[in-house]
Amino acid sequence: MRRLNRALDSQQRLRASAAIFSAVERLPEFRAARTVAVFAALPDEPATDEVLARWASTRRVVLPRVEDDAMRFYACRPDALVFGAFGILEPQGERPCPAGEIDLVVCPGVAFTADGRRLGRGRGYYDRYLGDPAFRGFRVGVCYAHQLVDDLPVEPHDVRMDRVITG
Incomplete structure (x- = not known):
């Protein structure tokens, strides 16, 4: 998947990203959300800038x-992100946002199924966070169209997405 993602040229990536996030914005759960958790994209993920x-x-x-x-998760000022763990841009807030305050979370992944199964990068950060009983937000997986697959293995700790959006 990563090889296929990297094979997208910059225009394909930007068009797909625009379609993905436009679809997210049309969700009733997004329109109602006061606090949205999103990610700073790696080069092989849908662009979030x-x-x-x-x-x-x-x-x-x-x-x-x-x-x-x-x-x-910490409050984001898009102009004040710094490179953190794994070379990913991160916010520098001093107080984390309580999980119960997040209304909607947008999750990246290596692959997804239409019924919400997600294959992450293997460290389990999102599964642990989304599995916290305090988290009650709507879960949206986002990916390029080729990342939507028919089947993925599921383990007991894996957390399904409520919706998967491709572009």
């Missing part, structure tokens, strides 16, 4: 920061 700035102007946007074995 534009939506970070756009969404931050209308709602509270939080991004993940990895701290040891845990991932927490």
